[in-house]
Amino acid sequence: MTRYVRRFSRSERALHWVNALGFVYLLTTGLVLYLPRLSVLVGRRPLIKDLHAWGGVGWVASLALVVLLGDSRGLLRTARELDGFDAHDLNWLLRRAPAPQGRFNAGQKLNSAVTAALTVLFLASGLLLWLGERDTRFRFASTVVLHDGLMYVALVLLVGHLYLALIHPATRHALRGMTIGTVREDWAAEHHARWKPQ
Amino acid sequence: MSGEPAGPERAEPERPVGRGVFLGTVAAGLSALVWGKSAWSTVSAAVAPAERLVPLVPSGWRIYTISGTMPTFDPSTWRLDVGGLVRRPLSLSYAELTSLPRAEQVSTFHCVTGWSVANVHWGGVRLSDLVDRVAPHHAAHALEFVSAEVPYVDYLTVRQASLPDVLLAYELDGKPLPREHGAPVRLVIPEMYGYKNVKWLRRITFVPRTADGYWEGLGYDRDAWVGRSNGYGS
Numbered sequence: 001m002t003r004y005v006r007r008f009s010r011s012e013r014a015l016h017w018v019n020a021l022g023f024v025y026l027l028t029t030g031l032v033l034y035l036p037r038l039s040v041l042v043g044r045r046p047l048i049k050d051l052h053a054w055g056g057v058g059w060v061a062s063l064a065l066v067v068l069l070g071d072s073r074g075l076l077r078t079a080r081e082l083d084g085f086d087a088h089d090l091n092w093l094l095r096r097a098p099a100p101q102g103r104f105n106a107g108q109k110l111n112s113a114v115t116a117a118l119t120v121l122f123l124a125s126g127l128l129l130w131l132g133e134r135d136t137r138f139r140f141a142s143t144v145v146l147h148d149g150l151m152y153v154a155l156v157l158l159v160g161h162l163y164l165a166l167i168h169p170a171t172r173h174a175l176r177g178m179t180i181g182t183v184r185e186d187w188a189a190e191h192h193a194r195w196k197p198q
Numbered sequence: 199m200s201g202e203p204a205g206p207e208r209a210e211p212e213r214p215v216g217r218g219v220f221l222g223t224v225a226a227g228l229s230a231l232v233w234g235k236s237a238w239s240t241v242s243a244a245v246a247p248a249e250r251l252v253p254l255v256p257s258g259w260r261i262y263t264i265s266g267t268m269p270t271f272d273p274s275t276w277r278l279d280v281g282g283l284v285r286r287p288l289s290l291s292y293a294e295l296t297s298l299p300r301a302e303q304v305s306t307f308h309c310v311t312g313w314s315v316a317n318v319h320w321g322g323v324r325l326s327d328l329v330d331r332v333a334p335h336h337a338a339h340a341l342e343f344v345s346a347e348v349p350y351v352d353y354l355t356v357r358q359a360s361l362p363d364v365l366l367a368y369e370l371d372g373k374p375l376p377r378e379h380g381a382p383v384r385l386v387i388p389e390m391y392g393y394k395n396v397k398w399l400r401r402i403t404f405v406p407r408t409a410d411g412y413w414e415g416l417g418y419d420r421d422a423w424v425g426r427s428n429g430y431g432s
Contacts, residue, residue, distance in 0.1 A: 033260070036378055045262065045264070046263075085212060085213050085214075085215035086210035086212045087211075109216050112216070117220045117222075117224045125227075129311070139429045141312045142234030142238075142312060143312055145238040146227060
């Protein structure tokens with residue numbers, strides 16, 4: 001009998017998938033605005049621009065809604081969990097032993113911190129682009145470069161994330177945790193030895 | 199309730215590294231508002247050759263349009279009309295336009311939103327040549343450039359239009375101007391931001407005075423000097 005343990009709550013999964021869906025939507029509409037060949041293929045720039053800008057607003061609003069309507073206190077505990085690094089985490093990053101990991105390994109903690117920062121930066125630069133089109137006080141020569149550069153950084157993170165979640169044999173079982181919510185007990189013991197699921 | 203750290207007997211002291219990484223990344227990102235553009239031009243100059251090989255590597259250009267579909271170019275019916283306050287109005291077919299004395303230039307294209315494309319190779323007709331041909335009246339103080347992309351329009355004063363590197367470009371990088379760049383002909387005035395460089399040009403009218411073009415009507419400057427307008431420079 002394979003035994004399963006619960007890794008991600010419904011609110012955690014909702015937050016993840018709302019974020020993922022929003023990102024893919026914004027990446028798609030953004031690339032149509034950004035890449036000349038796609039711009040030519042699709043046309044309708046004013047419409048795509050509105051879809052992208054309002055999509056960004058909807059993305060952040062949906063994330064906020066999940067936090068407010070979901071298990072806010074649980075998510076706050078998760079944030080604290082992601083924030084804290086101990087000596088084992090440092091060992092894990094430096095590939096030294098011993099490095100038993102909690103529910104999140106050190107790489108996942110780093111990824112979540114960077115991803116959260118990217119979200120803030122996407123929102124800030126996007127707002128500046130939006131306002132800058134209407135008022136010179138919000139116009140900076142590098143805003144568009146920042147917004148585009150964030151896309152490249154986020155794309156690299158996404159490719160790595162998809163590789164670990166879908167392809168890499170040792171880690172792809174984790175996808176089950178983010179869809180159904182549970183993972184195999186033996187897998188958890190191997191990869192997250194210091195995590196004590198309840 | 200899952201995911202609490204292990205019991206106190208095994209707990210290692212924790213440091214709030216995550217928030218440090220978060221704040222550091224946000225700060226680094228925001229600092230790019232200062233250094234981003236110059237760093238980007240270095241990078242894009244390095245990857246520019248790849249654009250010819252891999253279609254999806256960005257060329258540095260972005261295709262801005264204000265309407266749902268781009269104008270189409272039919273060489274058999276297309277005309278460029280030059281009229282208004284002139285003694286000898288012209289209506290040029292595409293063949294007539296391209297048989298006028300040809301000029302080439304390499305200039306940098308600057309968009310007001312912050313991106314630039316360096317060393318763009320244009321081919322076309324000097325606007326000053328065309329101005330000489332139509333012989334404007336003294337009362338004409340500005341030129342109205344009407345795009346086939348309705349309702350895009352913009353203006354230059356006669357003095358601005360007489361700058362030596364103002365071009366009616368029908369070639370980009372040695373090839374006929376692509377549709378997305380304003381086929382068959384666009385205005386190129388490198389001293390000014392892209393929104394003055396009207397694409398899909400179909401009519402030039404000499405008028406008594408300058409006026410607000412499409413983007414000026416939305417708050418952008420009429421005199422769109424690169425680095426000295428629209429809130430940039432001092």
